[in-house]
Structure formats: C-alpha cells, structure tokens
Amino acid sequence: MPKKKIVVKPKDCDADKPDDLLSPCFQINSNVELKDIPTTGEEYLLKVIKERENYSQVTKCDKDFSKFAKNQSCFVNELPLAKVHDNLKPTIEWQNIQVADFSDVRLYISRLLANKSQWPNSIKVVEFDQDNLITWRKFFDINEPTLSCVLGLRYTLLDRALEVLTDIIDDVEPGKTIDYKTGQWIYAFLACTRQPLLSDTTSILRNLARKCAEIRSHLNPEAENIKEAVAPLNIFICLVSRYFRQYDLAD
Structure with missing residues (x-):
C-alpha cells in the first residue's frame, strides 16, 4: 500500500504569497495509479484531477441564442x-x-x-x-x-x-x-x-x-x-x- 503524503501547499509555493485558486491543495504520491474504480482516497483524488484536465479553466457559452430573442421578447x-x-x-x-x-x-x-x-x-x-x-x-x-x-x-x-x-x-x-x-x-x-x-x-x-x-x-x-x-x-x-x-x- 503506497505511503500517503498530503501537502497543503506545493513545494515551490512562497509562504508569503497569497493562495491562488489554481494552486493544488493536495499532492498525490507518484506511485498512485489511475484506476477506473478508485479504492483509496489518493486514487479518487487522482481520478478527479485527471477528469478536471479535460475541461477548460473558464467556461463560456459558445452557442448563438439570438435566434430565440424574438420568441422571448413577448x-x-x-x-x-x-x-x-x-x-x-x-x-x-x-x-x-x-x-x-x-x-x-x-x-x-x-x-x-x-x-x-x-x-x-x-x-x-x-x-x-x-x-x-x-x-x-x-x-x-x-x-x-x-x-x-x-x-x-x-x-x-x-x-x-x-x-x-x-x-x-x-x-x-x-x-x-x-x-x-x-x-x-x-x-x-x-x-x-x-x-x-x-x-x-x-x-x-x-x-x-x-x-x-x-x-x-x-x-x-x-x-x-x-x-x-x-x-x-x-x-x-x-x-x-x-x-x-x-x-x-x-x-
């Protein structure tokens, strides 16, 4: 069983620098493997992190809803x-x-x-x-x-x-x-x-x-x-x- 290692801030984070929303809260042990069905807390966190990488940091609407404006104006x-x-x-x-x-x-x-x-x-x-x-x-x-x-x-x-x-x-x-x-x-x-x-x-x-x-x-x-x-x-x-x-x- 891999040894659990939890770090509140990344190693290269300046202690006097304010926290950033993009800074990782947890560091996952390099021995942890990505599994379809996580069995430990670190495996679960790794799966969540990998899934998050598939999405952009800022999400915006890319659809044109102007064609509905006529129906909504009434x-x-x-x-x-x-x-x-x-x-x-x-x-x-x-x-x-x-x-x-x-x-x-x-x-x-x-x-x-x-x-x-x-x-x-x-x-x-x-x-x-x-x-x-x-x-x-x-x-x-x-x-x-x-x-x-x-x-x-x-x-x-x-x-x-x-x-x-x-x-x-x-x-x-x-x-x-x-x-x-x-x-x-x-x-x-x-x-x-x-x-x-x-x-x-x-x-x-x-x-x-x-x-x-x-x-x-x-x-x-x-x-x-x-x-x-x-x-x-x-x-x-x-x-x-x-x-x-x-x-x-x-x-």
Missing part, C-alpha cells in the same frame, strides 16, 4: 398601456365597488370548491382539445356563461379560456366594445382564476387588461351610449389591476 417587453380620455376613466369609488362585489363572488366560489356536495346538479363536465380555437368558439357560442358550466372545466383549461377570449375581443372593431355574452364569459373565468397567480396566468391577465384599454382608447367619449360601452372594459381593467394586483395597469 415575455419581457410590453406595449405601453393605451391612453384614455378623462371622461372614460372610472372613479376610485366605482372601482372599489367592483372589487368588493368581485370579492364576494370569489368567496362564494371558494366555498363551493371546498365542498363539492353544494355544487349545482347542472354541473357540466367539459373535455375538449384546448388548442382547438374552433372548438373554443363553438363552446362559447352554444353554452351560457354560468357558474355550473365554468366549474365543469379542468383547471388547465381556465387560463387557456381567458387567453382565447382575449384573442376573440381582438376582433372588436374600432369604436365598438365587447358584446354582453363575451363579457359574461370573461367575468366568469376571472372569478374562477386560481391564486396565487402563476407566471403564465399573470401574463394572460395583463394581456387582457391591455387589450381592453386598447379597445377603450378607440371609443368616442361623446357617444350617446358611452357609459354602457365603456363599463365592461373598465371592470376588467379594474379587476386585473386592483384585485389581481397589477397596479401599474390601474386607472
């Missing part, structure tokens, strides 16, 4: 919130009322989720391909936006539903607003959104608020029915910003 850079005419902005008192009413709805839903025995008998268990936009649009058209319908969806479909609804309102013509049924659907899915928010959910909610702000920016503040037209847009912007705490999007 999660980093956000468009500025569309400007709004003062006549279209909701008051703080109005927003507080909306948040309070929404909180009551959320509390009722949380109690239902905690005790499924209280669920309505009309609960529908809905299963379909979440990536099929035609199926989603058909679902929104033939079903009513009731709680019994939304509760029948799997959790994984809730975020996707809000994402699809945001795409649907993207088709709203300038000067128009969200139709009543679509607004009901959005409110229903917001009421069932889980907390704490996942990063994907936060992104979807922020996109919804920004899209509502964009639609609102094209409304005529002097129109006869402007209060009815702007109400759903203000509600969704208010809930995303004040209830779900995306305060930078608040009016």
